[in-house]
Amino acid sequence: xxxxxxxxxxxxxEMGQEVTLRCKPxxxxxxxxxxxxxxxRGLELLIYFNNNVPIDDSGMPEDRFxxxxxxxxxxxxxxxxxxxxxxAVYFCASGxxxxxxxxxxxxxxxxxxxx
Amino acid sequence: GNSVTQMEGPVTLxxxxxxxxxxxxxxxxxxSLFWYVQYPGEGLQLLLxxxxxxxxxxxxxxxxxxxxxxTSFHLEKxxxxxxxxAVYFCAYSxxxxxxxxxxxxxxxxx
Numbered sequence: 001x002x003x004x005x006x007x008x009x010x011x012x013x014e015m016g017q018e019v020t021l022r023c024k025p026x027x028x029x030x031x032x033x034x035x036x037x038x039x040x041r042g043l044e045l046l047i048y049f050n051n052n053v054p055i056d057d058s059g060m061p062e063d064r065f066x067x068x069x070x071x072x073x074x075x076x077x078x079x080x081x082x083x084x085x086x087x088a089v090y091f092c093a094s095g096x097x098x099x100x101x102x103x104x105x106x107x108x109x110x111x112x113x114x115x
Numbered sequence: 116g117n118s119v120t121q122m123e124g125p126v127t128l129x130x131x132x133x134x135x136x137x138x139x140x141x142x143x144x145x146x147s148l149f150w151y152v153q154y155p156g157e158g159l160q161l162l163l164x165x166x167x168x169x170x171x172x173x174x175x176x177x178x179x180x181x182x183x184x185x186t187s188f189h190l191e192k193x194x195x196x197x198x199x200x201a202v203y204f205c206a207y208s209x210x211x212x213x214x215x216x217x218x219x220x221x222x223x224x225x
Contacts (some may be wrong), residue, residue, distance in 0.1 A: 006156075031211065042217045043204070055211065071210050094189075102215055103149070106158030 004107035006092050012113045018080040021110045024073055025094030033104060034067055034077050035091040043091075049075065082114045121205045127222045128195055136190040136219050138176045138179075138205035146207040148172075148181050148188040151215070153202045154190045162190075162203070173187035 005024040025032045031061040033048040047057040052069045060067070064083070068076055072103040079086055089111050121138040128134060140148070147166045151159040163172030164190065165181035172179050177192045188205060200223045205216040 017117065019133075043215045045212060048212065050211065093158070103161035103164065104159075108156075108158050 004092055004094055004105055006096060006107035006110050008092075008110060010111045010113075010115065014115050015083055016081045017114075018078065019082045019086075020083055021077040021090050022076070022093075023075045023107060023114070025092070027073065027107055028096065029065065029105070030097045031095040032069060032075050033093040033095070033102075034075070035093065036088045037091060037109070038088045046077070051070070056106030065109075079112075082112075084114045087114050089114055094111035117209055117214060119205050119207060121203075121219055122214040124202075124218070124220035124221055126219060127224065129224050130197055131194045132223075134192040134195045134221070135207075136203055136221070138187075138188045138190065138216060139190065140205070140207050141187050142186075142207055142209065142214075143182070144185055147211060148179070148193075149206040149208075149213065150177070150179055150190050151204040151206060152190070153204065153218070155201070158159060187205070195221075195223050197225055199223055 007022045031050055034046040036044045037048055046059045049068045049069045050054055065079055066076045089109045091106050091109045093106045097106045117139045122136055130186050149164045150162040152162045153159045155170050160209040163174040165172040168178050170181045179190045202218045205220045206213045
């Protein structure tokens with residue numbers, strides 16, 4: 001299994017531009033999570049999906065952030081417009097049914113720099 | 116509210132030293148407990164887990180015991196290696212989510 005795949009691995013953009021991060025979860029996993037990691041705030045859960053349906057988006061910082069999961073094998077996290085304070089590493093993770101009792105599998109992350 | 120508290124880093128040890136990273140949690144019910152590890156430039160990966168009181172999780176020489184009476188899940192290793200240098204996260208399950216601690220950076224000197 002290839003594991004969770006994220007693209008791009010690195011993204012540098014200018015303030016005000018739209019940024020789209022992509023994730024392919026592990027086949028057969030029912031849950032998908034988006035996290036953000038910064039030195040100041042640590043690891044933050046932004047949103048998670050169950051069977052392609054958003055369950056909890058309370059961690060999404062503001063309306064500039066949106067996430068979709070059109071099918072079981074693909075999800076996007078979009079930032080529009082981007083700001084320098086959005087610079088962080090964004091991780092996607094997936095998990096099988098009942099993640100309370102199972103591990104989450106993390107992708108390698110996308111390092112976003114907003115100038 | 117629910118939270119995980121782990122010892123602040125960085126922790127620096129010499130190779131073959133004994134390691135303890137403390138972790139306590141505040142949660143209702145009987146959550147599953149985890150230690151995740153993040154190597155430089157990578158995502159987090161599960162190191163070990165315990166699903167009920169008095170369970171001991173172990174992997175790669177690391178151990179942690181689920182202590183409900185003290186709400187703790189301390190990570191230990193008897194003899195650390197340079198390759199153990201990483202950031203370690205204590206975590207617990209909450210509904211369909213995992214709540215992570217702030218992470219402890221561990222550096223091992225040769």
